[in-house]
Amino acid sequence: MYIHLGNNYIISSQNLIAILNIEPPLSEDLIDIIDTAKLDKKLINISKKGKEKALIVCDNKVYLSPISST
Structure with a gap:
């Protein structure tokens, strides 16, 4: 299946x-995940700046998505 x-x-x-x-406000854990992904160059923001609604964690990448998870 694909998402x-x-x-x-x-x-x-x-x-x-x-x-x-x-x-907002982002939890410390969420900030840590984002910061670590940035440092490892694994963060991909597919949203327009300020329009991020979900963080998708995969085995090799982390995505900031404009699609709401709720």
Whole structure:
């Protein structure tokens, strides 16, 4: 099965680890995940700046998606 992340991005559900809702204020854990992914150059923002609604954690990448997880 495949999951549409928005903006023409699709991933295999086999690679999916978690879909996390992004709502201010961000938790420290969520900030840590984003910062670590940035440092490892694994963060892909497929949203327009400020329009991120979900963090999708996969086995090899982390995506910021414009599609709400709720």
